[in-house]
Amino acid sequence: KQKTAYEICACLVGSEMCIRDRDKGMWIKVNAGQAGFYRVAYEEDMIKSLSPAVLSHHLPPVDRLSLQSDLFALSSSLSSTPSFLHLALAYEHESTLAPLSDLATSLLALVSIYRTDVALPGLNALTTRVFRRLGNQMGFTSVDGENALAPLVRAVVQKVLVVVGCETAVQDALVAWEEWVTAVENGVQSKLPADLRSTILHAAIKNVPTAHARLLALYPRLASQEERVLVMRALASSSDDEKVKATLAWAVGGGVRSQDVYVVVAGAAGASPRVTWQFVKDQWATFQELFGEGQFLMARIVGMATERFTSEEDASDIEAFFAKNPCPAAARTIQQSLETVRANAAWLARDRVAVYKFLADNGFIPGAVSGVY
Numbered sequence: 001k002q003k004t005a006y007e008i009c010a011c012l013v014g015s016e017m018c019i020r021d022r023d024k025g026m027w028i029k030v031n032a033g034q035a036g037f038y039r040v041a042y043e044e045d046m047i048k049s050l051s052p053a054v055l056s057h058h059l060p061p062v063d064r065l066s067l068q069s070d071l072f073a074l075s076s077s078l079s080s081t082p083s084f085l086h087l088a089l090a091y092e093h094e095s096t097l098a099p100l101s102d103l104a105t106s107l108l109a110l111v112s113i114y115r116t117d118v119a120l121p122g123l124n125a126l127t128t129r130v131f132r133r134l135g136n137q138m139g140f141t142s143v144d145g146e147n148a149l150a151p152l153v154r155a156v157v158q159k160v161l162v163v164v165g166c167e168t169a170v171q172d173a174l175v176a177w178e179e180w181v182t183a184v185e186n187g188v189q190s191k192l193p194a195d196l197r198s199t200i201l202h203a204a205i206k207n208v209p210t211a212h213a214r215l216l217a218l219y220p221r222l223a224s225q226e227e228r229v230l231v232m233r234a235l236a237s238s239s240d241d242e243k244v245k246a247t248l249a250w251a252v253g254g255g256v257r258s259q260d261v262y263v264v265v266a267g268a269a270g271a272s273p274r275v276t277w278q279f280v281k282d283q284w285a286t287f288q289e290l291f292g293e294g295q296f297l298m299a300r301i302v303g304m305a306t307e308r309f310t311s312e313e314d315a316s317d318i319e320a321f322f323a324k325n326p327c328p329a330a331a332r333t334i335q336q337s338l339e340t341v342r343a344n345a346a347w348l349a350r351d352r353v354a355v356y357k358f359l360a361d362n363g364f365i366p367g368a369v370s371g372v373y
Contacts (some may be wrong), residue, residue, distance in 0.1 A: 027053055034066045041078040047071065047087055054090035064091070065099040072106040076347040081110070082358035091130055097149050097156070103130070104160040111164060112270075113310055113344050117352055121366070122359030124164040129364075135161045135169055140176050140196060155195035162203045173203035181214055184222070197227070201234035212243050216250075229263055232256055236267030241275045244268050248279045252286050261290065262300045273308040277318075280305045284325055292329075302330040306337040310348050315341045 019028065027049035030040045042050065050067060053059045059067065068087055075084045088107060094100050107127045114120045138154045161169035176192055177200040183190040192200065204211035215231050222228045236247045250256075251264035268276040280287060280301070291298040306318050315338050322334050359365050 029053070029059060029063050029067065031066065032063060033060075034062050039070045039073055040066075041074050042071065042083075044080075044083050047083050051087055051090040054087065055093060057093070061096045061099055064094065064096070065102055068099065068106065069102050072109075075351075076343065080354060081347075081351040082354050085126060085355070085358055088126070088130055092133060095134055095153065097153050100131075100134075100153060101156050104156050108160060108163060112308065113348060114352075114355070116310075117348070117356075119352065119356045119359055119365070122356070122364035125364040125366075126359065126362075127160060127164045128166045131157050131161050132166060132168070135166065140172050140192075140200075142193065151193055151195055155193075155199065158196060159199045159202075162199050170203050170207060173200045174207060176200045177204040177208070177211070181211075181218070184218060185214075194226070198230050198233070201230055202237060205234045205237050206239050212238055212240075212247075219255075228256075229260070232260060232263045233267035236264045237271040239271065241272055244272045244275050245279060248276065248283075252283060252290065258290050259297065262297055262304065265301050266304045269304045269308055273305075277305050277309075281321055296329075298327065299330040299333040302327060303333040303337055306334070307340050309341045310344045312342065312345055315345070 027046060029050065030042075031038065050059075054064050054067065057064070068084070068091065071079055071084045071087055075081045084106070088103060091099065091103055094103070107123070107130070111120065111123050111127065114123055134153070135157045138150070138157060140154070140158060142151060142154070158169055158173065162173050176196065180190045180192045180197065180200060181204070201211075201215070205215070212235060215235055219228065219231050219235075222231065232251070236244060236251075238244055238247070247264060248268055251261050256264060265276060265280070268279070287298070287301065291301070309315065309318075318334070318338060318341070327334065356365070
């Protein structure tokens, strides 16, 4: 019953401060207003006490933003992933852009890390639950007189719902896709807001068998570089590994400008990291010829192709490849990718059972029996 809150300003002297006689269920939000530049790690019971304050919007937007941001940033070390997921459920009624956008980024990052894990369907279901209410409310169509930030909120919400496979959002996106692609094919200006185009392209390339061919045929006719970039990325994001490889070959073979190849690699790496990395290894001489040792694009491409793995075996493979094929232009990027891969591998190994348990116990994994893991 979050009726009263007290703001206390205190200066920390030394390394510790003790707040005594805290009532059971009483919550404390450290760094209120986000005035200080530091992260805050909360114990699990405090996170459970803070969740109702998030759900009821007793905490202002800046604190709702910083709370989940801190918890996600620390969930790989000082906190735990299930604690973050517990807090994420308190954002079901969130409608403010900043907290929504940051939470969407955090949850999609987890979905990417767990992409090959048995917990993935549960993470998709939890993310759908957090965003579905607002997604159903906003739809894909703007409303006269809506808040100026509403289009940006709509874009964030619908994107995350489509990425995690929410059926309602995907079906609405496919209707919008058909209207957009038909209009563009006929040389008519589409009415679909630009903020939603990447979302409907993602839905189409994942769910419509003819979408890849239609986009490939449409690409040369697009006058806007912005739309070309969206289509490049979508073409590489297919669920069909053969289409991913074909799109990568098309890109490095002159289908796009050399300075845009990294866009295609980014889309392919998001859809199929292993296929993308294998392609880069197989075509390393081509990439060297296109970008050489002195161009910053080489570092970007190497980073995108290597940073999404989550196992020590993959880190060793990356290390071994560049030991045989030195790339000074991407030396720092390679080290950063290796650090990311190993950190995510350790995070996954530490929390994967606990994450599955949390998702199963809360009904997010169909068929899972609570207490059996």
